Amino acid sequence: xxxxxxxxxxxxxxxxxxxxxxxxxxxxxxxxxxxxxxxxxxxxxxxxxxxxxxxxxxxxxxxxxxxxxxxxxxxxxxxxxxxxxxxxxxxxxxxxxxxxxxxxxxxxxxxxxxxxxxxxxxxxxxxxxxxxxxxxxxxxxxxxxxxxxxxxxxxxx
Amino acid sequence: xxxxxxxxxxxxxxxxxxxxxxxxxxxxxxxxxxxxxxxxxxxxxxxxxxxxxxxxxxxxxxxxxxxxxxxxxxxxxxxxxxxxxxxxxxxxxxxxxxxxxxxxxxxxxxxxxxxxxxxxxxxxxxxxxxxxxxxxxxxxxxxxxxxxxxxxxxxxx
Amino acid sequence: xxxxxxxxxxxxxxxxxxxxxxxxxxxxxxxxxxxxxxxxxxxxxxxxxxxxxxxxxxxxxxxxxxxxxxxxxxxxxxxxxxxxxxxxxxxxxxxxxxxxxxxxxxxxxxxxxxxxxxxxxxxxxxxxxxxxxxxxxxxxxxxxxxxxxxxxxxxxx
Amino acid sequence: xxxxxxxxxxxxxxxxxxxxxxxxxxxxxxxxxxxxxxxxxxxxxxxxxxxxxxxxxxxxxxxxxxxxxxxxxxxxxxxxxxxxxxxxxxxxxxxxxxxxxxxxxxxxxxxxxxxxxxxxxxxxxxxxxxxxxxxxxxxxxxxxxxxxxxxxxxxxx
Amino acid sequence: xxxxxxxxxxxxxxxxxxxxxxxxxxxxxxxxxxxxxxxxxxxxxxxxxxxxxxxxxxxxxxxxxxxxxxxxxxxxxxxxxxxxxxxxxxxxxxxxxxxxxxxxxxxxxxxxxxxxxxxxxxxxxxxxxxxxxxxxxxxxxxxxxxxxxxxxxxxxx
Amino acid sequence: xxxxxxxxxxxxxxxxxxxxxxxxxxxxxxxxxxxxxxxxxxxxxxxxxxxxxxxxxxxxxxxxxxxxxxxxxxxxxxxxxxxxxxxxxxxxxxxxxxxxxxxxxxxxxxxxxxxxxxxxxxxxxxxxxxxxxxxxxxxxxxxxxxxxxxxxxxxxx
Numbered sequence: 007x008x009x010x011x012x013x014x015x016x017x018x019x020x021x022x023x024x025x026x027x028x029x030x031x032x033x034x035x036x037x038x039x040x041x042x043x044x045x046x047x048x049x050x051x052x053x054x055x056x057x058x059x060x061x062x063x064x065x066x067x068x069x070x071x072x073x074x075x076x077x078x079x080x081x082x083x084x085x086x087x088x089x090x091x092x093x094x095x096x097x098x099x100x101x102x103x104x105x106x107x108x109x110x111x112x113x114x115x116x117x118x119x120x121x122x123x124x125x126x127x128x129x130x131x132x133x134x135x136x137x138x139x140x141x142x143x144x145x146x147x148x149x150x151x152x153x154x155x156x157x158x159x160x161x162x163x
Numbered sequence: 164x165x166x167x168x169x170x171x172x173x174x175x176x177x178x179x180x181x182x183x184x185x186x187x188x189x190x191x192x193x194x195x196x197x198x199x200x201x202x203x204x205x206x207x208x209x210x211x212x213x214x215x216x217x218x219x220x221x222x223x224x225x226x227x228x229x230x231x232x233x234x235x236x237x238x239x240x241x242x243x244x245x246x247x248x249x250x251x252x253x254x255x256x257x258x259x260x261x262x263x264x265x266x267x268x269x270x271x272x273x274x275x276x277x278x279x280x281x282x283x284x285x286x287x288x289x290x291x292x293x294x295x296x297x298x299x300x301x302x303x304x305x306x307x308x309x310x311x312x313x314x315x316x317x318x319x320x
Numbered sequence: 321x322x323x324x325x326x327x328x329x330x331x332x333x334x335x336x337x338x339x340x341x342x343x344x345x346x347x348x349x350x351x352x353x354x355x356x357x358x359x360x361x362x363x364x365x366x367x368x369x370x371x372x373x374x375x376x377x378x379x380x381x382x383x384x385x386x387x388x389x390x391x392x393x394x395x396x397x398x399x400x401x402x403x404x405x406x407x408x409x410x411x412x413x414x415x416x417x418x419x420x421x422x423x424x425x426x427x428x429x430x431x432x433x434x435x436x437x438x439x440x441x442x443x444x445x446x447x448x449x450x451x452x453x454x455x456x457x458x459x460x461x462x463x464x465x466x467x468x469x470x471x472x473x474x475x476x477x
Numbered sequence: 478x479x480x481x482x483x484x485x486x487x488x489x490x491x492x493x494x495x496x497x498x499x500x501x502x503x504x505x506x507x508x509x510x511x512x513x514x515x516x517x518x519x520x521x522x523x524x525x526x527x528x529x530x531x532x533x534x535x536x537x538x539x540x541x542x543x544x545x546x547x548x549x550x551x552x553x554x555x556x557x558x559x560x561x562x563x564x565x566x567x568x569x570x571x572x573x574x575x576x577x578x579x580x581x582x583x584x585x586x587x588x589x590x591x592x593x594x595x596x597x598x599x600x601x602x603x604x605x606x607x608x609x610x611x612x613x614x615x616x617x618x619x620x621x622x623x624x625x626x627x628x629x630x631x632x633x634x
Numbered sequence: 635x636x637x638x639x640x641x642x643x644x645x646x647x648x649x650x651x652x653x654x655x656x657x658x659x660x661x662x663x664x665x666x667x668x669x670x671x672x673x674x675x676x677x678x679x680x681x682x683x684x685x686x687x688x689x690x691x692x693x694x695x696x697x698x699x700x701x702x703x704x705x706x707x708x709x710x711x712x713x714x715x716x717x718x719x720x721x722x723x724x725x726x727x728x729x730x731x732x733x734x735x736x737x738x739x740x741x742x743x744x745x746x747x748x749x750x751x752x753x754x755x756x757x758x759x760x761x762x763x764x765x766x767x768x769x770x771x772x773x774x775x776x777x778x779x780x781x782x783x784x785x786x787x788x789x790x791x
Numbered sequence: 792x793x794x795x796x797x798x799x800x801x802x803x804x805x806x807x808x809x810x811x812x813x814x815x816x817x818x819x820x821x822x823x824x825x826x827x828x829x830x831x832x833x834x835x836x837x838x839x840x841x842x843x844x845x846x847x848x849x850x851x852x853x854x855x856x857x858x859x860x861x862x863x864x865x866x867x868x869x870x871x872x873x874x875x876x877x878x879x880x881x882x883x884x885x886x887x888x889x890x891x892x893x894x895x896x897x898x899x900x901x902x903x904x905x906x907x908x909x910x911x912x913x914x915x916x917x918x919x920x921x922x923x924x925x926x927x928x929x930x931x932x933x934x935x936x937x938x939x940x941x942x943x944x945x946x947x948x
Contacts, residue, residue: 010295012215012290019379019380021387024403025424059690062803063237067236070862070865078235080224081383087868089810130236137168140274145302175690176693177717244492246493248485248491248492249491269714326534332850333851335876352615363480367484373490391859392538393597394601395534432603436600443550443592443593448552458615458619460615462613462614476612533647559652560652647848677794686803708915757910766794771932776926
C-alpha cells in the first residue's frame with residue numbers, strides 16, 4: 007500500500023533518504039490565482055505602465071521564496087535549484103494568475119519549490135494591495151506538471 | 164483617492180514609515196483550506212491517532228513561518244509577534260481547514276503573518292501527502308478578522 | 321603533525337577547500353541526552369499519548385536545524401543533506417535520549433549536522449518544559465559514528 | 478497544577494501570548510562545557526597567543542546564534558536582544574568552560590537565547606578541532622541565573 | 635579616551651548593552667555608487683522604460699537586505715525598522731548613484747542598516763549586469779546623515 | 792547582441808537556467824578597501840596584537856556572508872561553495888585592503904559570493920569602528936579574477 011513517505015513505520019517524521027536516487031533533470035510547474043475587486047486589478051494594471059509595479063515585486067518575492075523552501079517546509083531537502091521563473095498575468099475582471107516553473111538536476115522533485123513560489127507571490131500581491139482591498143483571496147494553488155524522477159511525468163488533467 | 168501604500172508617488176517600492184503610529188494591540192485571523200482525495204484525508208485522520216501526525220507538523224511549520232514573514236514578503240516590517248496559533252481541522256469528505264491567529268503589540272498590522280502561517284501550513288500538508296495525492300489544491304486563503312490600528316476592525320462578511 | 325584545518329599557516333580562519341575530495345556517501349550519528357526532574361519526564365510521557373507532543377516538536381526542530389548548520393557554524397560548508405532522522409526516547413527515571421543520523425552524498429562529512437540536530441532537539445525540550453522545570457541539563461553530546469571520506473570509519477568506543 | 482505552557486488544553490503546540498506581560502529588564506545566564514583530549518586543549522591555548530583563535534570564532538558564533546534563537550526553537554518569540562556576551566575559558570586539563578549572558582527589555586525571558594549561545598559556541602569548538610579530536614563531548618549545559626518577569630529570580634544552586 | 639565599543643577591556647567581542655538607552659527616533663542615510671561602462675548604463679536606462687528593470691530589482695534587494703543586517707554583521711542588534719527606502723538614480727555617463735534611508739524608534743542607531751542596503755543594492759546591479767560588464771566597481775559607500783541617540787546629529791561634510 | 796541574462800525577452804526578471812552547463816571548477820577573487828582616519832587604523836592594528844581583533848571578526852563575517860549570497864541577491868543560484876577565504880591587510884596610513892577568494896565545483900560562477908564576502912567584511916569593520924570614526928568609506932570593490940565556465944578566464948587589468 008502506498009503511504010506517507012515522510013513518516014517511519016512508527017509514525018515519526020523524518021527527512022527521507024534520497025541518496026540512492028539518480029541525479030536527473032526535474033521540472034515542476036505550479037499555478038494559482040488571487041481574486042480581488044476589479045478596481046484593485048485596474049490599479050495593478052496601471053503599475054504595469056510605470057506607477058508601482060506590483061507584479062514585478064511579487065515575481066521577485068516568488069523567485070526568492072523558491073530558494074527558501076527547505077527553510078519553510080520542515081521535511082523538504084535543501085536543493086540547488088538550476089532555474090526559477092514566476093509568471094504573473096492580469097486576468098480581468100478580478101484575478102491575477104500566477105505560474106511558477108522550477109528546474110533542478112538532482113535527486114528529488116521540486117514541486118514544493120514551485121508551489122512555494124506561487125503562494126509567496128500571491129501573498130506579496132496581497133501585501134501590496136491590502137490598503138485598498140482586504141477581501142482578496144488566494145485560490146486554486148496546485149501542481150500542474152512534474153517530470154523527472156522514477157514516478158514519471160504527472161500532468162494535472 | 165486611496166492608493167497602494169507600498170509605492171511612492173513615482174511608483175517606487177518602499178517599506179513605508181510606521182514610526183509615527185501608536186503601539187496598539189493588533190490581532191489578525193486568516194483562514195484557508197486544502198482539498199484532497201478522501202482517501203488522503205482518511206490517511207491524515209489516522210495520524211491523529213498516532214501514526215504520522217501530519218497536522219502537528221503543519222501546525223508547527225505555520226507557526227514558524229509566521230515568524231519569518233518579513234524575510235519572505237519584501238516590504239513587510241520585521242515584527243516581534245506576541246502570539247501565534249494555527250488550528251487545523253479535518254473537514255470530511257475532502258478538506259483540511261486551517262485558521263491562524265496572530266497578535267502583536269506594535270505599530271503595524273499582522274495580516275501578512277496570519278496569511279503566511281495559513282499558506283505554509285497548507286504547503287506542508289501538501290509536502291507530507293504528495294506521495295499519495297498529487298492533485299491536492301490550496302483554496303480560499305483570506306483574511307477573516309483584523310483589529311487594532313487606525314483603520315479599525317475588519318470582519319470578512 | 322596533525323593540526324586544526326580551519327586555520328591557515330598564519331592562524332587565520334578559513335572555510336577550507338573540499339573541491340578536490342571525491343563525492344562519497346557519508347553518514348554521521350550523534351547522541352546526547354537531557355536530564356530533568358522525574359515529574360517533568362512523566363509529563364512528557366503523557367504527551368506521547370496525545371496531550372502535547374514534546375518529543376514530536378523536538379524531533380522536527382532537530383531535523384530543521386540540521387539543514388541550518390552552515391548558517392550557524394561559521395566555517396561549515398553548505399551541504400545538500402540527503403537524509404536526516406532524529407530519534408528521541410524516554411529513559412526513566414530522569415532523561416530523554418536523543419540520537420540524530422545524517423546522510424550526504426558529497427565532499428565533506430556531516431558530523432556537525434548530526435551534532436546540531438541533537439543539541440537543537442535538546443534545547444527545544446528545554447524550551448517546552450522550562451515552565452515546570454528550570455533545572456534541566458543537556459549532557460553527553462558527542463559523535464558516535466562517522467563513515468565515508470578518506471579518514472575512514474570512526475566509532476566511539 | 479503547573480503545566481507545559483506551549484500546548485493548549487487539547488495538546489496542540491502554540492506560541493503563547495506574551496502581549497499582556499509588562500516590559501521589564503530580563504537577564505539570563507547559561508553555562509556549559511566541552512571536554513576534549515588535553516592535547517586538543519593545548520592546541521586551543523596556543524591559538525590564544527596568535528595562531529588560530531578557536532575561542533574567538535566560537536564566541537562570535539555563540540553571539541550570532543543567540544540572535545537566531547527564534548528561527549531555531551519552534552515556539553520561541555522573536556526578540557530584540559539588548560546585550561549578548563559569551564565568555565570562554567580554558568579549564569585544564571581537558572575542558573573549555575562557556576558562559577553566555579543575554580539581556581532584553583521586553584515581555585518574555587531570554588533563557589533560550591543564553592542556552593543557544595552556549596551550545597552553538599560549543600559546537601563551533603567541536604567543528605574547529607574535530608580534525609584532531611573526534612571524541613570531544615558537550616556537557617552540563619544549563620541555566621544558572623534568570624531575573625526579570627513575574628516568575629522572579631532563579632539561581633541554580 | 636574613546637574606543638571600540640564592540641570589545642570589552644580584554645579585547646573580547648560582544649554585542650554591547652543598549653538596554654539603558656532611551657527609545658528615540660533614529661534616522662540614518664547612506665550613499666554609494668557603482669561605476670560601469672557607459673554602454674552598460676545605457677542598457678540599464680532602457681530597462682527604466684520597460685525591458686528589464688535593473689534598478690527596481692536592486693531597490694527591492696536593498697530594502698530586504700536592510701532587514702537582514704543583524705544576520706550579516708556579527709555584533710549588530712536585531713531591530714524592528716520602521717521605514718526603509720532605497721533610491722537609485724542614473725548618473726551619466728558611467729554611474730548609478732544609490733541612497734538608502736532607514737528609520738527606527740529604538741535604542742540603537744541604524745547606520746549599518748542603511749550601509750547594508752546601499753551595498754546589497756550595488757551588488758545586485760553587479761549581478762544583473764555582469765554578463766555584459768565584468769569591470770563594474772562599487773565606490774564611495776559612506777554614511778551621510780545620522781540623527782537620534784545621545785551622540786547627536788552627524789552630517790558628512 | 793550580448794544582453795542582460797537575468798531578464799527574459801519581455802523584460803521579466805528570472806533565475807536563469809544553468810542546468811545544461813557542465814560542472815567545472817570555478818574560482819572568483821574580488822577585492823575592495825575601506826578608508827579611515829589613520830588613528831582608526833592604528834587602533835585596528837593594536838587589536839592585531841591582542842586587544843579586540845577587528846580583522847578577525849570581519850574575516851569571519853565575510854566568510855559567513857559568502858554562504859548567504861543567494862539569500863541576499865535575488866537572482867543568484869544557491870550554491871555549495873567548496874572554499875572561501877577572506878584576507879584583510881593593514882595598508883597604512885589609512886586603509887584596510889580586503890580580498891576574498893571563493894571556489895566551487897558547479898554549474899555557475901561565484902563572482903557574487905566573492906564580492907559579497909568583501910563588502911560584508913568591509914561593513915563589519917565599519918560597524919566595529921564607527922564609535923570612533925563615522926567617516927569611513929568603502930571603495931573600489933571589484934572582481935579581479937574569474938576562471939572556469941564557458942566564458943573563460945577574466946583578469947582585471
